[in-house]
Amino acid sequence: MKSPFVFTAGLVLLLAACSQPSEPIEIMAEQLHASTDRLTEVMVHDIFSPPVASRVYAYPSIAAYEIMALHNDSYRSLQGQVSGLEGIPKPSAESPVNYRLAAVIAHMDLGRRLIFSEEKVTDFRDSLYGVWEKRNPKEFEASRTYGLEVAEFIAAWMKxxxxxxxxxxxxxxxxxxxxxxxxxxxxxxxxxxxxHWNKIRPFVIDSAAQFKPSPPPPFDMKEGSDFYKEVKEVYDISNDITERGDTSEEVAIAQFWDCNPYVSVTRGHLMFATKKISPGAHWMGITKIACRDTGSDFDKTTYAYAKAAIAMADAFISCWDEKYRSNLIRPETLINEYIDDSWKPVLQTPPFPEYTSGHSVVSGAAAVALTDIFGEDFAFDDDTELKYGLPVRSFTSFRQAADEAAISRMYGGIHYRKAVEVGVKQGRDLGAFVIANLRMEEKAAPVAALSESQNK
Incomplete structure (x- = not known):
């Protein structure tokens, strides 16, 4: 039989431990980076198309931003600024909500709803829930309840x-x-x-066709025609690159910006897909790099992800509208038929029409959004592709990175020059419109659109 003294001492210690005040739950930018990275990892695993991936990034980013902006007077709600979005619910004044915690919870919950392998996000979420709940049960429960309420609200708008x-x-x-x-x-x-991606509701642009680009050269495979010259240029560049070997700078650039989730590898009678990120994922990775390099706090990081994600989501809608309007044939098909039936591009051709170049449009838009946040001459080392076996590349600005992403499509043999040049301008024009019409920073002056000379 246990001594009454031992029982009493144990009870006293237990009550003392329970009566100790809980620690506040500290949420840093790294938690939002981790949640975004987990979405990227799951989408790579599930093989999401680039347009759909942009949607997966946009809604969770907006949910997190709206909660953050409700608490920080330096930022404005997107209510009335993006199509159809009304003001999110507010928690009761008595509720001990940790807004940053609620923002991360809403981000994770919406992300979970938008991917296939939900368990991969659920496991990640539950591991964090356990830590947060143990640290401060009351604050955690209030924040979770509110974060899930906002996620439900954004999900209804998303529908x-x-x-x-x-x-x-x-x-x-x-x-x-x-x-x-x-x-x-x-x-x-x-x-x-x-x-049918052009039927997706845009976020900021008026319609999918608002930034309809100039058309490609008229189709004409007679030698000397403008169109034939474009086809031949792709063939000549590819031959020059391959003659110099896989170590050429152009091959390195093409591979670094490949970002094709649909790459298939054939071995004997087997065909399987290799894992790669989408163009949007690459630029969300660059957003993370910029936030870390500048020591951005949670609120600015939330703002940066939301602005970049919105610009890219609208860019995909605009680009896909043109792709299936012009419905232009890819270089690989024409080169094999008219010039060299044994030719293969450096990169595998993705499964959609050629004009305009998706990576060019999206990179142009993302670069404008990030430049608006971090500045014109923002130098950074891009290690986004390290986990996919590619080395770090360094850039002096987001614009330079976007230009390299665009020309990579020609080096890869999957786009003609006009699709690249017109595409990056299409993206920059769209990006300028987005930042001019999104007033997210309360104290910031309205941003003027880029001049025509800057767009060239």
Whole structure:
């Protein structure tokens, strides 16, 4: 039988431990970086298309931003600034909500809803929940309740963006009678992805066609025509690069910015996909680098992710609108038919029409958004692709990085010059419109659109 003294002493110690005040839950920018990184990892695993990936980044980023802006007077809500968004619910004044914690919880919950492998986000979330709950149960529960309430609110708004409707629309029909029209390419000959993405509700731009670019040169495979020159230029550049070997700078640039989640590898009778990030994922990685390099706190980091994600989401809507309007055939198809039937591009051709270059448009828009936040001459080392076996590349500005991302498509043999040059301008024009029409910083003066000379 245990001594009453031992029992009493143990009870006293237990009550003393329970009566000790809980520690405040400190949320830093790293928690938001980790949540965004987990979304990227899951999307790479699940093989999300680039347009869909941009949507996955946008809504969680907006949810986190809206909660943060409600608590920080230096930032303005996106209510009335992005299409259809109303003010988020507010917690009761008595509730001990930790706004930063609620923002991360909302980010994780919306991210979980938008991917396939939910358990990968759920496991990550639960590991954090355990730490937070142990540190301060009351603060955690209040913050979780509020974060999930906002996530539910943003999810209801998200439902109105036509995404679900596009899942039931017809597949893209290949026009085999018109030699200028896009055709599936080797090795997997996938059908055209997301042909109805222009029907997704934009965030800031007025419509998918608002930044409709100038058309590509008229299709004409006669030697000497403007279009033939574009095709031949891709072929000549590719041959020059491959003759100099895989160690050439152009090959390094092409591989660094490949960002094609659909790369297929054939071995014997087997075909499998290699894991790569999307263009949007690469630029969200650059956003993380910029935030870390500047020591940005949680609030500024939330702001940066939201602005970059919104610009890129609208850029994909704009670009995909043009892709399936012009429906232009890829270099690989024409070079094999008219010039060299054994030619292969440095990069694998992605499964959608050529014009304009998606990476060029999205990179142009992302670079404008990040320049608006971090400045024109922001030098950084881009280690985004390290985990995929590619070395660090250094840039003197976001604009330089966007220009390199754009030209990488020609080096890779998957785009013509006009798709690259017009594409990056399309993205920059769109990005300038987004930052001019999103007043996210309360004390900031309205941002003027880029001049025409800057867009060239």
């Amino acid at each position: 109105g963006d036509n995404y679900d409707q596009t899942r039931t629309m017809s597949k893209f029909t290949v026009d085999t009678d018109d030699p200028s029209r896009w055709q599936p390419t080797p090795p997997s000959y996938m059908e055209g992805i997301e042909p």
